[in-house]
Amino acid sequence: MADSELVFHTNPMSRGRIVRWMLEELGVPYRTVVQGYGASMKSADYLAVNPMGKVPALQHRGVVVTETAAICAYLADAFPEAGLAPALDDPLRGPYLRWMFFAAGPVEAAVTAKALGQLPPPEKAGFVGYGSYEQAMDTLEQAAASASPWLLGERFSAADVYVGSQVDFGLAFKSIPERPAFTAWAGRLRGREAYRRARELDDALLPQASGQG
Structure with a gap:
């Protein structure tokens, strides 16, 4: 190779x-x-x-x-x-990394815990990075709602691929709630030729x- x-x-x-x-x-x-x-x-x-x-x-x-x-x-x-990624000196680099790692950490952990029936009780929420499933979903919804049309505005990026895939898969497997911001963003993603x-x-x-x- x-x-x-x-x-x-x-x-x-x-x-x-x-x-x-x-x-x-x-x-x-x-x-x-x-x-x-x-x-x-x-x-x-x-x-x-x-x-x-x-x-x-x-x-x-x-x-x-x-x-x-x-x-x-x-x-x-x-x-x-x-x-597909903002340069190091681009102000969009921060939001790009933020949402990439938010999806890889809190979102995936919250979705997995819910699927396994292992969400912590409210008094133990501080022990997990996502706090609660609802908090993770609400924050993810804010990102999706701001995707106009993409997470970084007019610029499509790897964050749309990764974070958007979490939403796309979650909607398909019912692990993420069907909210208008999620379904609209997923629809735009599914329309991409790639x-x-x-x-x-x-x-x-x-x-x-x-x-x-």
Whole structure:
């Protein structure tokens, strides 16, 4: 594998769908390696890439990047010509990072805790970063409501890909409430050509992925 090659480890039934969308927004060449749940993800070869034995993972320029939000942020910075991340001296860099990490931290933790029936009682809310599920959703709604049309205004960015995917998936799986700001933003995201192209590519891989163990 050449250091300059982008190698994308994924499974179409995973958060790798977010990274796929990000890659399609970039419009750069990459190679997809489908890792099946079970033996494939836990093989010695793949554990050398990601010791967690999970997808997605990215190999590029001799380094490995894991964690979906980190991969999206890395790709946006690695390919600045795509314009998917504000520069370090851009005032929009702060809001961009804020919402990326808010979705990766409080939002995902709150949604997971709710799904598992493990939300803390009100008197223990201070022990968790999201406070309460309702507080996390209300704050996320503020971000979605300000997306006109995107989180950074007229500029589409990796934050729309990552944070927007959390909303998109959440609406589909009923883990995020159907509020007008969420559904309107998700509708705009689903209309993007790269979103549709990524979905088609992953859907085409479903038979292959389901046959791997």
